[in-house]
Structures are given as structure tokens and as C-alpha cells.
Amino acid sequence: RLPLQILASEHCVWYGECSEIEKHPDKKYNCNYTGPPIPLPSEGYDLLTELCPGYDYGNRELCCNVDQLKTLKSSLQLPLQFLSRCPACFFNLMNLFCELTCSPHQSQFMNGTKFNETNVVEVQYYIGKTFANAMYNACQDVEAPSSNMKALSILCGKDAKYCNATNWIQYLFDVSNGQTPFPIIPIFSDVPVSGYTPMNNKTYNCTEGLEDGSGPCSCQDCAKACGPKPVPPPLPPPWKIFGLDAMTVIMWISYMAFLMFCWCSVYFTVMSEYGPILESNNPLSLNINASCCETCGERFENALRTVFSSWGSFCVRHPFLVIWCSLILVAASCGGLVHMRLTTDPVELWSSPTSQARQEKDYFDSHFGPFFRTVQLIITTPLNDTFIYSPYFGGSDVPFGAILDKGILHQILDLQLAIEGIVATYEGKNVTLKDICVAPLAPYNNNCTILSVLNYFQNSHAVLDHSIGDDFYVYADFHSHFLYCVSAPASLNDTTLLHDPCLGTFGGPVFPWLALGGYDEFNYNNATALVITFPLNNYLNDSVRLGKALEWEKEFIKFMKNFNNPNLTIAFSAERSVEDEIDRESDSDISTILISYAIMFIYISLALGHIHSFRRVLVDSKISLGIAGILIVLSSVCASLGIFSYAGVPLTLIVIEVIPFLVLAVGVDNIFIIVQTYQRDERIHQEELHQQIGRILGEIAPSLLLSSFSETVAFFLGALSNMPAVRTFSLFAGLAVFIDFLLQISCFVSLLGLDAKRQENRFDIICCAKLPEGPETKTDGLLFRFFKKVYAPFILKEWVRPIIVAVFVGILSFSIAVVNKVEVGLDQKLSMPDDSYMLDYFRNLSEYLHTGAPVYFVVDDGLNYSSPNDQNIVCGGVGCNNNSLVQQVYEASLISNYSTIAFTPSSWLDDYFDWVKPQSTCCRYYNTTGAFCNASVVDPSCVRCRPMTPSGKQRPEGKDFMHFLPMFLADNPNPKCGKGGHAAYATAVDLYPNNTAIGATYFMTYHTILRDSPDFIHGLKMARNLADNISQSIDHKVFAYSVFYVFYEQYLTIAYDTALNLSVSLAAIFVVTTVLLGFDLWSAVIVCITIAMILVNMFGVMWLWNISLNAVSLVNLVMSCGISVEFCSHIVRAFSISVKKNRVERAEEALAHMGSSVFSGITLTKFGGILILALSKSQIFQVFYFRMYLAIVLLGATHGLIFLPVLLSYIGPSVNKAKVFAANQNYVGTERERLLNY
DSSP states (O other), X not given: OOOHHHHHHOOOSEEEEEEEOSSOTTOEEEEEXXXXXXXXXXXXXXHHHHHSTTOOHHHHEESOOHHHHHHHHHHTHHHHHHHTTSHHHHHHHHHHHHHHHHOTTHHHHEEEEEEETTEEEEEEEEEOHHHHHHHHHHHTTOEEGGGTEETHHHHSSSOGGGOOHHHHHHHHTOGGGSSOOSOEEEEEOSSOBTTBOOBOOOOOOTTSOOTTSOXXXXXXXXXXXXXXXXXXXXXXXXXXETTEEHHHHHHHHHHHHHHHHHHHHHHHHHHHHHSOSOSOSOHHHHHHHOOHHHHHHHHHHHHHHHHHHHHHHHHHHSHHHHHHHHHHHHHHHHGGGGGOOEEOOHHHHHSOTTSHHHHHHXXXXXXXXXXXXXXXXXXXXXXXXXXXXXXXXXXXXXXXXXXXXXXXXXXXXXXXXXXXXXXXXXXXXXXXXXXXXXXXXXXXXXXXXXXXXXXXXXXXHHHHHOOEEOSSOEEEOHHHHHHHHHHOTTOSSOSSTTOOOOSOTTSSOOOHHHHEESOBTTBGGGOOEEEEEEEEOOOSSOHHHHHHHHHHHHHHHHHHHHOOOTTOEEEEEOTTXXXXXXXXXXXXXXXXXXXXXXXXXHHHHHHTOOOOOGGGHHHHOOHHHHHHHHHHHHHHHHHHHHHHHHTTOOEXXXXXXXXXXXXXXXXXXXXXXXXXHHHHOOOOTTOOHHHHHHHHHHHHHHHHHHHHHHHHHHHHHHTTOSOHHHHHHHHHHHHHHHHHHHHIIIIIHHXXXXXXXXXXXXXXXXXXXXXXXXXXXXXXXHHHHIIXXXXXXXXXXXXXXXXXXXXXXXXHHHHHHHGGGSOBSOOGGGGSBTTOHHHHHHHHHHHHOOEEEEEEEEEOTTOXXXXXXXXXXXXXXXXXXXXXXXXXXXXXXXXXXXXXXXXOOBOHHHHHHHHHOTTSSSSEEETTTOOBOOTTOOOTTEEESSOSSTTTTSOOOHHHHHHHHHHHHHOOOBTTBTTOSHHHHTTTEEEOGGGOSEEEEEEEEEEEOOOSHHHHHHHHHHHHHHHHHHHHHHTSXXXXXXXXXXXXXXXGSHHHHHHHHHHHHHHHHHHHHHHHTTSOHHHHHHHHHHHHHHHHHHHHHHHHTTOOBSHHHHHHHHHHHHHHHHHHHHHHHHHHHOOOSSHHHHHHHHIIIIIHHHIIIIIHHHHHHHHHHTTOSBHHIIIIIIIXXXXXXXHHHHIIIIIHHXXXXXHOOOOOHHHHHHHHHHHTTSHHHHHTTO
8 A cells, every 4th residue: 555645645637628629629628637536426437347447446536527538438449449359458558548547646647747727738647668568568469350450550650560669659649640639748667757656557468368357369469379480391302312303313314224225135126126027938827827816906907998998989989979968967067156155264264163263263253242353553663763751750761762753643643533534335325433343331432442552642632732831841741641651551540740541532441562562571662663453343144234344444455555654654454454365366366377277288289299290290280189188177177166066065265276287287197198098009900990099998097097086085085174175175176086087088088089080181170171192100209209218218227226216215214304394384474465565564463563362261151150169260359269260361371471371361250349349339229220320420329239248248149149240241430430341341241131140251361472373373272271271170161262263273283184184095095096906905005105205205395495284285285195196006007017027127118108198298287387386476376386386296207207117116016917818818819919019
């Protein structure tokens, strides 16, 4: 107890309220009074208990009356709403103000320094440093859930990280905060000063509970309660051997071991490959020694030969019937093109309707509405001037970047206002920004959300020019206001002499990390870019309102393209921009594609002809047949598109751009094989034309069937992919290849018969003109002679073959070593044309922005929020579980470099608990009607929602919870209540009809800045891992959703999808090849080995050429698998049916006869067309089509025409004895026997 002499000297400094304050007519000065404390009237007891719990001061003799208590309550509403979520913090704060206002011991620590008649107009308040520090320490971590920031950022007048115990209390007592009526000067000391003993009352640590039963603060609001800070797991060390990349070392050792093995076994290989492959020269013994498999294979092949021979003969004998039937079927199929739908929606292109991301997007859209559309500008200036701002009231100089020059800001504001004034027309009606923008406080406040620094100045030139000063000095201007607002963006009144609000005109804060770019750390004044974002409403299943938004965006893009200001450099984007630019890119690439195809068409038309002499140039040319062959290829593409259009399958740009190329490769190869085989064939004595072509078709059609059917099956199995782009391509490609095969063995064969009859003595194209009779000499083609006489013998020389094997195995080893180094993803910039305005936007986006996309943690329907147990597993305040949803997201934000979660989540549940507390003036209703009464309304019939009782101070449960929640979600924030949920949470809670229960809800935060595909993929992966952990902890489904997830989900499984697709395709090729080669297992293995080598080497090329793995490159890989069949299967089949004496000779014969057709058919045709693609304006064409197509053709040609014949000469399958026997039996004694040895 205090000594009697001290008690006798104690007196009040003030009591009661006197005159009104001129600057604050709603507030009054306290009356000067130096007498003893006066008993508080009984009507003030409840108010004293409410404001100063635990401080009833014994007999309640105080230095304040009821009016002062009411003023204290109204002044502390904002601190109460934001700090009461941490009981210890709020208790200490109220202790500070209760002692100041009412303490009977005022004279010990307060000194009235200025008086005006009966009014106290300034006091000194002596506060213990220990108390001040303890109060600050208990409050420094308290969160403001709706704004993803610390509460002290709102209550300290500056960013929380710059706040400390002294400057916080100084701000609380500064008249500039808009709440303090007159100056209160705090003096901090732990020892008596000038005869005054500083107020040093007991404080509570945030980890302590209070005597009234309130629990300790939550971890989110009290770092000391959290335990050790979470530590991200260490990154796995790179896999190394001897300090070098492990894959490189392993493949190098493997390659050297392979060379040693080959060198050791070369003798045995030479003996076996040149040794005889037949056990007897007696043809009759071959049939006896043939195995069951060989006999079945020979019979199957003979059946195919017979069927195709009969069919070929029929087509030549009845050409017009076959052609007309083909035309009718093609026309009927192409009729489906009238139902054709082209998909350009990126979501439809890249995300499967059954994928997790797509289902989560649909769930989010249906419960909360689709994510808003974004129109954004990133503004920089070519000016390099920086200027220094020197605060008048002291403090270090602050440098400002050129973009924050007032003149530049005025010019940017002019631009912003001009954009707000854009008028578009939709269906004859005007559409303005106000018709489509996000206005969170509508209908009370219809201002559009504009996330711009200029919203700190209320989007007003006058406010931007507002300054306070005299003829000599400027005390406050836009510099000081900017510095204040970036620290406290939610403030309604800055602490400078301007007293202008920072809150945007739309009723919400503009966070500096969203509106500024190019700054370092948190020095927003160093910004080099301004970001202006216009969120627009997005509409689900409302084509009219969506159409209005699209039209306004179109006008915006047009306006920005025409805008010019030498002081501003602007990168801009609208929601529709990407889709528009992809469409424009497709249109611009049509000419490139047409030129590419035209070159291939001209080559095919000219190269098909085999000119025997200059005299027969116009006869032996096959321009008309070549054109017909090309039309057949295009018809098959159109038929495939038509058939699937009948079925309602939408087209994609990939289908239109890739499939003609693919089918042309396959189709042209088949055309060259058919025509060149006919040109090299000698008609047997007494054989008619239809019999000759039938016989030729019988020989080559199984090979065509092998390649086409292998590709068709491989593509159809590729359609099992979950990726829409790959699935659609595979479906269309598989059907197009098969239709092309059917048309070639029917319609084209009939046309070949007609052309053969024409070629006897009529000119090509001008069929009515005849060639005069004259001597004819038939010669082999130049390319065929080159392959037969020069190329095939050379690469199969004994010393050349080991070199070829060593080189190709070396390339394979290199490719295997870099397969795991191919990047995954698709750079957005590649999908844009070279001259697109979006390229500047994407560059600025990654260079200047500091915050990533919003991420929502969505709690599935089914949680009972009225139950304390279910509340605790979600909320983040006092009494909530340590592993609650909000707590886990908060902990993830502490390691944002790893988790990619940038901030604590905004929590509607925690803000609702603060809003509904009886101590707050937020939750009130009219006791006459029961309707909600806003905190700004002054009406005696408005009463608090919950009683000021121990149970009333607890969280609402049951019916109470659901009764007041709709009021919270409809309440607009205002100076009296900053916790209203309308602006922040209007869409965050999906209420059941009639507000009977809560369905799905979300808790929003932001990703860290994500600059490229690996960042986006990592962000998606981390968010999903976090959501899965939360789901397991709370035993209820929670998923993470952000607008980019649907595009990047494919990359989480792209490696698996690629391996699966290519493996399934190879398996299909193996099975089909085995069957169609007459159950020749080993030939199928060799085909698959070669194709696998081509595919692995494609990955090597992708790594060397910086081509990433994504849906586009996967489509190309699946296509390369198909085209590789063309390069390999014909030569392997020719080898398998060859009856030469040994493997080398068989490989030489196969290469000579089929190699020239493959080379002229695919390689030369494609090479000319591909080179034109390099001229495309489209970067995606240059990278994914020119580079990959060139690699496909070059790798396919080199493997099929160089490596494969050498491989066959070493380990090719033995001759099928049953086939040799059958051939000898068929041709013995005929002229054909001589030709077999030609």
C-alpha cells in the first residue's frame, strides 16, 4: 500500500468533459480538475467493466465520468476490432488508456501542461519503458486477416516492420491519427522523472491467459507461442559421380564398354553375317526345315498378297466405279465440317475436364463465381531522373524514382481516367467500365476497384496536388502522403497535416506490392514501375454480360495501341489478349503454312515422274498423278475432321497445323513407294496391266498396311492421354492416316492404272495430245541407281559399318545422358507472334512485379461452422488448433521462398469473431425490427448483437452463428467498424438458401512472384502439398485453387505422360509389326529399337535446342513415333522378304529398293517444306515446328537409311525358309526367276 502522505497528495488532472474541439466538433476537451477522485455513477459500472476489465479501482472513485468512458469507447473501436483477437495485447492496451482516462492516481504520472479556461488542452503522460515494451511485444504479431497484413500496419501509422514501442504509443496519442482529440505527449522512463512516477502497471505476455479465463494468443498472433520457426527441407543435392554429372559419367562408361565389347566380338559377327543363312541349297528341303511360326507367317503373307493383288486388279479394271465411290464417301465424311467447332479457349486446350485442376476450377466457379477478368498496365518511364524528398519534420532524406515524379503521376492519372471513360458498343448499347468492373461495396459504393497508386490520392488531380505549407516551407504533400499510404494502405486518415485517406475510392486498400514494381526489398519509393489493375467481373453461363466485357476489353486494347506519350512506356494486357494474339498468330501463319505445302506439292508433282528421255518428258512426267495423290492426302485429312465433327469433337489449332504435315509425310511416302515400284517393275510375258498393278500391290500393300496400321493403332492408343491437345491430335491423326491408306490402295491405284494407260502414248495433263511413235529406252531412275550402285554398297562396307554403329550409339548415349535435363513447361512468350504487344507485357511482368497470383484454400462443403470443434480446425485466433487451416497457411508463409505462399491468409471466420464481439460497435441491430444497424448509424434503438456477459463474449455458436453471419457479410467497412465483411468476404462464403447453413468457403492469400514455368509448376506443387496436409490434419477436404493451375497441372505428370504415351505407341507398333511381318518377332524388335533410338535422340535435340517438354512437343514426339515407322518398317520388311544369300546382301537389296523411295518420299518432300517454317513470325512455329520437324526428318532419315541397314546386316532376322520355298515354287521356270536376281 502507498504511504499516507503520498495518498494525500494524489489528485485528478481532469474530470468530465467541457468545451467542443473546433477541429473535431464531435469531440470535447476534458475539464481541468485537481481535486480528489469522484465516485462513478452506477450507470457507468457496466461500461467501466467492459472497457477496463479487472480495474474497478476498489470503491470506483475515479477521475472520469460516464461521458469520458463513452468517448474512450468510441475512440478505441478500431484498436478493439483489430487487437482484441489477442486478449493479452488488448488488455495491456486498455490498461494504458484506462489509467490515462480514469485512474485515481493520475497525478503520479500525468502532468497538465496547457489549459484553455476550464479545458485541459495538452498533457504529459509518463509511461514506464518496461510497460511500453511489454505492450508492444504482446501486440507486434497480431494479424489483420482481411488485409493479409499485421494489425500494427493499420494502427501504428507506418508499416509494422518500422513500428516499435515508442513510435506506436506516440502515434496512438497524436492528434493526426483522427481519434485523439488533443495532444498527449508520452514520456518513457522506468525511473521517476521531475517528481512523476511513470505508469508501470502489470502486463500480460501474449503467451499467457488472463484472469477472466481468456486463453493465450494464437501462434498466428504471437510468434512466441509458435515454437521454432518451420525450416524448409534441404534441396536434394545434384547426383554426381567423381564431381561430374552422374548420368554423363554412367553413359560415358557404358559407351566405352560397348565399344570394347564390339571390338572383341567383331570376328564372330563377321563370320555370322557373311555365312550362309540357308541350311541347304535344295529348295525342297527348306519347307521341311521351316518352323511352325515361319509357315504361319508365310501363309499369312501369302493371304495378304492374294487379297491385295485381287483388289489392285479390280481397281484398275473398274477405275471410275472405285473413284466415284471414294469421292462419295469422302464428300459424305467432309460434310461434317459444317458442324466443325474450333477450340481456342486455353482452358479447353490444355486441361482435361476430368483433371483435378479442372474439377477444382469448376467447383470454385460454381460456388464463388469465376475468377475475375484482369486488365492490367505496367508503366515505366524513359526518364532517368531521381529526386530527393526531405521531410520538413525531420528524418533522413528519401530518394524517389522518376516514375513517382508528380508530373509523371498527373500524366498517368490522365491515362487512367481516359481508360475509365472508354465506351464500347455491344448489341447497340453503350458499355462502360462501371457496367463490368468489380465494385465490392455496390450498391452503396459503385466505384470500380482500381488497384493503382493513384487511388492513394482518390484518383483526383486535386488531391494529388494537395499540400500544406507556407511561403517558405512545404510541411506535407504527395511525397509524405505516399510514404504514409504504402505503410498503412487501409488507413482512412494519414498522420501528416494533409489528413487525406489512403483507402481506395472503391472502399478497399491498395497494397503497394500490387501497385508498384521494380523496388528493392520494401523501399517502395525506389519503384521504377507503376502497375494499374482493373479487375472486371467474369460471368459463368451469361453470354450477354460476358459479351459486354469482351467488347470493352477490345476497345481498351484498341485505345492502348493508339496511345502515345513520350514520357511513358506502357505494357498492357486484357483477359482476352492471349486468345486474341493466338488467333492472330494462326491467321498470320496461314501464308507460311501454304507456302510450305506449296513447295512440297510442287516437288511431289515433279519428282514422281521418271523421265526416260527428253523426247518423253511430257509423257513420263506424273504431274497430274502427283496432284491427285496430294488431293487424296488432303481428302483423308478433311474426312477425318468431318467424321469427328459429326461426333461433336472440337478441333484445335494443333490438329489443323500438325495433321496435314503428318498425313502428307505418311501419304507421300506411300505414293512414292507405289509409283516407283511400278516404274521399276518389268511386265511379265502375257501379263496385262491390271494384273501387273495387282501383282505390285500384292507385294507392297502389306508394307503400306504395316506402316499405316501401326501408326493408326499407335495414335488411337495415344488418345488415352488425359491431355486434351494430345488426345484430340491422336484421334484425328489416327483416323486420317487410316483413311489415307484406304484411299491410296483404292482410288490412287485406279488413278495409277489410268495414268499407266495414258503414259503409253499420251502427254501428261494434255491427255488428248499423243506422242508420235518412236524408239523407247527404259532406264532406272538416277536416285535408284545411286542407292543401288553407290550408297548401299558404301555404307555396308566392312570398315564403314562399325564406324556407323559407334557414331549412332555415341549419339544415343549422349541423348540418354541429357533426357533428364530437358526443361518442362511452356514459356508464355513463345505462344505469341514476334510483333505482339504481349511480349513486352510478359517481360515487364517477370521483371517488375513482386507478388504472384491470388491462391484460395477452399474448404469443401460439409463442415459445421456453428460447432466450436469445427471452428477450431479452421480459424487462426485464440483457442484455435495449432494445426488449423489458417495456422498451417500462416506457417507456410514464414518460409515463402520454399512454400511460395507469400502472406497469412485472409480469414473471414476470425474477422467475423472480432466483428460480433459485444465490446465492438460493429454488430448491432434495431431492437424494433431486428434488421442490421451499421456502426456509423446513431440511433438509440440500435443494440448490440450479443450481451456483455461471459457467455456473450465467447464465440457465437449454433443459431447465433448463422443469425449474425449474413449481417457480417453485408456490412461495409467504415471508420467506426473496419471489420465489415462485405468488401473482403462477400464471395468467400457460400450460404445455403435462406441462410440456413454454410456450404463451401475459401481463405485467400497470394503466391510469391512466379516468373517462369518451373516457378509456376513449383507453386502449384507446394500449394497442393499444403492443402493435402491441411486435409489430413482437419479430416476434411481442402484444396488449393489459383487461376493458373489448370494450365500448369499437366506439367506435374508430363514426364509420366510422355513415357506412357511413347511406350504405348511403341508397344502398338511392336504388336502390329509382329503380326503383319508374318509373326516375325525379331524384325518387330529391330523396328522398335530403331524408333526408340529416334525418340531418345529427339530428347537430345530438345536439350541442345532449348525446346521444353509440354503438350505441343509431346504431340510432336507422338507424331515422330508415327513418322519413324515410315522410315523403318518398309526397309525391315524388304529385308525380311529378301532371299539373298547373307544379311549384308539382304540389307543392301532392301536399302537399294526401298531406301530411294523413302528418301525421295519423306525426306526430300519434308525438307523443303520445313525450311519455310523458319520464316514464320510465330515463335512457337519456329521452336516447336521448324526445329522439331527438322529434327524428326533428319533423325528419321539417318536412322532409317544409315543405321538401320547396318543394324540389319549385323543382327537382322534370318530368312523365312517357308517364304523362300514358296518363292522358288512360284517362280521356278518363269521369267520372274531371272528378275529375282536383278
